[in-house]
Amino acid sequence: MEPVGADVLIVGAGPVGLFAAFQLGLFGMQCHLIDSLDRPGGQCAMLYADKPIYDVPGLPVIEAALLVEKLQEQIAPFAPGFSFGRTVVEFAADSQFRLTAHDGGFFEAPVIVVATGCGAFDPVSRVKESPLADWGIGFAEGAVPVDTEKFQTCLPGVFAIGDAAGYPGKVPLLLSGFHEAALMTQAVRKMLKPAGRAGVQYTSSSTVLRKRLGV
């Protein structure tokens, strides 16, 4: 099989993984998301799809399933790739990173973002050993240690955001995962240097960002 390639592979297509694809897309990077579930949304889709959430800023109340729909709508302009029902069983670092799925298919990219949430790669892996333990990124007690500047792990080019990320003060909230995705994106942007201006840009004022959004 030919490998699936991208600028960034995002492992986990829950809300935080989806928003990472938005941020990375906004700054010119092409993403591919891999999830062991058969659909996007992670816990929001599997554990509490019909539950209302009250603490997403600017959304006084939203059902989890609708939040996932809104995030899909938000990332649509960047057309990220998706591989559902694929469990990552192997991680290797060479000139690029390579992830191998349970069915033998593989994925390659210069940057990996772990956004697996508490379920890790497999809905039942919470109670068994996480495959992340074999990656050499310091996974312990359910989390991967990261810095709070780039949300990078001890392995340069491998980032962790959302419930899988561990740092002092961490609270497993959606809104924290969104922030982590944004700061990770600025770090990846400096690594990969896609075309476009450096520095802070706003969707309300940048013509470059608005062109990418198709508005």
Place this chain on the structure above:
Amino acid sequence: MEPVGADVLIVGAGPVGLFAAFQLGLFGMQCHLIDSLDRPGGQCAMLYADKPIYDVPGLPVIEAALLVEKLQEQIAPFAPGFSFGRTVVEFAADSQFRLTAHDGGFFEAPVIVVATGCGAFDPVSRVKESPLADWGIGFAEGAVPVDTEKFQTCLPGVFAIGDAAGYPGKVPLLLSGFHEAALMTQAVRKMLKPAGRAGVQYTSSSTVLRKRLGV
């Protein structure tokens, strides 16, 4: 004049200050917000009220003024106090912190959250010296240094979030200010110990939080 009291005084009623009142309210703390402007919303209300924003997670597009309205709706269950058109001119630390406004009125609380955005206390203070320079919280080059665990300044009990906060990797995005508000809240919660359970709680499942939200 009698001082205005609260558990937490939030200086700045922009989107991040408003969301801080939501988070603090959710965890049982009463807030009072002070702003030199005549209405909530900060920059969102004054500089780009009619501009669409595309990068608020879960909101593919929203006008800045509508985002401010949604945030006001979100904090309504906690009925925070507001003082508009009041510029803070003096800061003092005694058994509590005391803020004095330009008209001689004053405010007291055991916790202060600086959420002033780039406009600081006064719409024109960007080009003159910020009053924050006199607070002894390390204000320099437009920002107050904070840690990334509690978003606390060098003065215990005084926090800074949003555009006024400075730390490695800081990007002045709304979604970062929202995260900073959430982590600050957990730190303040430990300081003030309001009634209620400790530990992580979710609005989708906690009966305590849902009761506070009135749902």
